[in-house]
Amino acid sequence: MPKVISIINLKGGVGKTTITIALGEIMAFNHNLKVLIIDLDPQTNATVALIGEDVWARRNIRGQTLMQLFRDKLENTSIFSAEEAIIKNVSNVGGGINGLDLLPSSLDLIELQDLIINIPVSRFLPFKPVTVLAEAVVDHLPGYDVILIDCPPNLGLITQNGLIISQHYLIPVIPDVLSTYGIPQIVSRIKRLSASTGIAIHPLGVVANKFRKQNIHHTNQLTLLKLSEAEGGYHRLFNTVIPETSRAAAAMDFTAVCMNLHHKYGYEIPYTMYTALTEEVLKYVQA
Ligand SMILES: Nc1ncnc2c1ncn2[C@@H]1O[C@H](COP(=O)(O)OP(=O)(O)O)[C@@H](O)[C@H]1O
Ligand SMILES: [Mg+2]
Known part of the structure; x- marks a missing residue:
């Protein structure tokens, strides 16, 4: 069975999507692993960065996104098919x-997200609200070595659907006070979800992103994260620290045609950081 890792933080803009994509690309391209990225975030950024807006729009109309999976539960239909929704290569x-x-998301999930909260639990039967994704993808999981789930910046029902198929979760943070503030909440909420479902979901660690070494707050916060590894509940601070660089930001533009990973991420920064991070992740999950 695959190693399944949720990439999560309650804060937006910390690099969840960018890191998910870089990890997925490097695992598949450099390590020859079969990787599925599940875009659970209604912001749909990972989807658009991986297939572009046009392909997404066509698939969205046909109900080939995760929005349709949740809409089916709302409207008692069964249009969604993971087989058809998963886009290869x-x-x-x-x-x-x-x-x-890629199992793509949809911007239309934003509105649906609010409605989902109000669905009576009975509507999901024989499914439970948190196992909708699990039931939909269960037959596809064995085909992958690694599954990376790009989560929305909350711990709502959609995120929980991703967490309960994960054995691990990774927390990207910007090493500043606001971005690290929510770590204890994430850890304790996921611990509770683990306890209530009987599914072991382990913290893989915190990865510092958009690091500015001239910024004293960043260096202080990094030291603090390292010192708090044990009692912080997040298991570890990754050795790899990803600097703030315009190349990382530009890499999310699907319309920029790239020949290979160096073309996309350069030979030095941030390429070497993303490859080092990938190696750390693979070592810790033993994929
Ligand atoms: N290392 C980095 N250096 C500079 N910009 C980055 C870096 N990582 C991410 N970004 C940019 O920061 C913004 C937020 O990143 P994103 O991955 O979308 O975060 P999230 O998914 O947590 O909301 C995006 O514009 C992205 O291009
Ligand atoms: Mg994102």
């Missing part, structure tokens, strides 16, 4: 990376 690198697949 995605990314703007080399016209698509072999072994990197």
Whole structure:
């Protein structure tokens, strides 16, 4: 069975999507692993970065996104098919990376998200509200070595659907006070979800992103994260620290055609950080 990792933080803009995509691309391209990225975030950023807006729009109309999966539960329909929704060999690198697949999200999930909260639990039967995704993808999981789930910046029902198929979760943070503030909440809420479902979901660690070494607050916060590894409940601070760089930001533009990963991420920064991070992640999950 695959190693399943949720990438999560209650805060937006910390690099969840960018890190998910870089990890997925490097695992598939450099490590020859079969990888599925599940875009659970209604912001749909990972989807658009991996397939572009046009393909997304066509698939969205046909109900081939995770929005349809949740809409089916609301409207008592069964239009969604994971088989049809999963897109093979995605990314703007080399016209698509072999072994990197995507289960896309939809911007329309934003509105649906609010409605889902009000669905009576009975509507989900025989499913439970948190197992909707699990039931939909269960047959596809064995085909992958690694599954990366790009989570929305909350711990709502949609995020919980991703967490309960995960054995691990990774917390990207900007090493500043506001971005690290929510870590204890994430850890304790996921611990509770683990306890109530009987599913072990382990913290993989915190990865510092958008690090500015001239910024004294960033260096202080990094030291604090390292010192608090044990009692913070997040298991570890990754050795790899990803600097703030315009190249990382530009890499999310699908319309920029890239021949290979160096073309996308450079030879030095941030390429070497993303490859080092990937190696750390693979070592810790033993994929
Ligand atoms: N290391 C980095 N350096 C500079 N900009 C970054 C870096 N990582 C992410 N970004 C940019 O920061 C913004 C938020 O990143 P994103 O991955 O979308 O975060 P999230 O998914 O947590 O909301 C995006 O514009 C992205 O391009
Ligand atoms: Mg995101």
